[in-house]
Amino acid sequence: MTTESISAQQGVEVLAATGLQLVETAAPALSAEHEAAMDRLWEQATRANPSLFDGPAVVCTALARQGQAVELTWARTTYRRFALRRVPGAPVVSSVFVTVAQPVEDGRLVIGRMSGSTAAPGRWQLPGGNVEPPQPGQALDEAELRRQGAKELAEEVGVDAAPGDLTLLALTRGENGNIGVHYLAPVLPERTVRARFADLVESEASQGRAPELDEITPVASAKALELVDGQHVDYLAPLLDRYTAGRSDE
8 A cells, every 4th residue: 555654753644635435334354352351451451440431432453545535444343442452462453533624714733732632642642532333334435534533623622513514534544553543623723723622611610510621722733732741542643744835735
């Protein structure tokens, strides 16, 4: 497969694509030994953290270039399967997640810092989350990915974007082969985004809940991340490089 590597130093590939085709397959079979190890580690994890939930999840089993588009083969599983990452010699488990980049009027993209109530407090990233499999008999396609991305943007930043208005920005492949599908939302004034985020935080607090993000800020480029206090996800810098390069070509 021909890929476009934007940041080899971070080990993240950024794949430019005009479209995305998703193909469902069965989850790879596990040996009895690996399945037993997975179950044992998951039980240990749930004893340490009873809030863990073995809910439905999507894993990537293959990625291939189809002309200017990308074909992503995926399988239904549950979060228990990610325990295999701690089992020596076990098959690689690659998650699939979706994000939405919200631009403000000067072209910067809004990033958010994970709150203390999340699994990665203090980490900066784009609004988004792991892709959930559709109900049996329903398709996982780009329309569904855009729907899930729009839902994450609303839940984490308070911005309501129509799924049909989101455009594919790029795909990334990072640690463990994790696949990120990144969309671009329509431009909004920065003051509007900040006001909606403040309303969301206030609403969550009134219901006794902590927001997923405790701060947001627009950034112009990967270099601007040096001024942000805290760590950030592996895909963020190379994706910002891709976005900045694309804008300069306009």
